[in-house]
Amino acid sequence: MEVRRLRILREFSDRGSVGAVADALKLTPSAVSQQLKVLARESGIALLEQDGRGVRLTDAGRALVLRADEVIAAVDRAQDEMASRRGTSVGSVRVAMFPSATALVLPRLLTVMREGGIEIVATDIDLTYPEAPDLLPDHDLVLTHRDERAPALASPRVTVEPLMREPIDVVVPPGHRLADQRTVAVDDLADEDWISVRGGFPVDDVLLSLATVTGVQPRITHRINDFTAIEALVAAGHGIALLPRFAVRNPEVVRLVLSGVRAARQYDLVHRPDALRRPAIRSVAEGLREVVTTWSG
Known part of the structure; x- marks a missing residue:
């Protein structure tokens, strides 16, 4: 089996369609399909099956993807x-x-990393926690976040490392009836206008948890x-909000600390299982761990 074809199979598993693979690898859809057919002949078993108008991986295809991850990583x-021995950049x-x-971590x-001579190509992407693995085809490391009560991602093709807990506080405008307090009880927030993030993000998850507590x-x-x-909206008196402590x-x-309830978001570092065996990626992951020790939840 050629490594090139294994890469195409893994791309199909990650991206979900022949067209998406073709776009990512700058190939034609027919070329992608042909390479997958050749790989199936090499492996001696069907790797794809019809799924409506498209195709999907068979059980054998999914099993081969796991082995492809190992081969490609090696x-x-x-x-x-070899690049290191030649003295060239990796x-x-x-x-x-x-x-x-x-804003908090990247600077x-x-x-x-500059001190270590490693170049980082960074992208900010606002996705919900379950969508984080979708970024791995195009990124070596993904820093994502979740409500601390939410379960961590679980997949044989994904490794999740908790990095930091960040408390979530209440922010109110100056002159608000609670503005002179340092802490606030959940029950004191029942009759407020809230400004929240979109559903599926940690801050909104915490707000829903508070709703469960208060009824x-x-x-x-x-x-x-x-x-x-x-x-800006809170400062202008258009409502109150929950915000991560280090983002304020x-x-x-x-800023008011919630009393009587734990509310926080968890920072998770997501990557492929073998990613940290590559020196440059491992160094960046270590750099992230060093940076987040600046803050404590």
């Missing part, structure tokens, strides 16, 4: 080692982060994923 490590490390982590990470459905007036915009920047809002 080849990539060999290429890295390339850059592709990192995806959710936007507020990009320090780039500084740390009162929150009155959400706006849903905005940009924390800077949320802070606007000096015009008042």
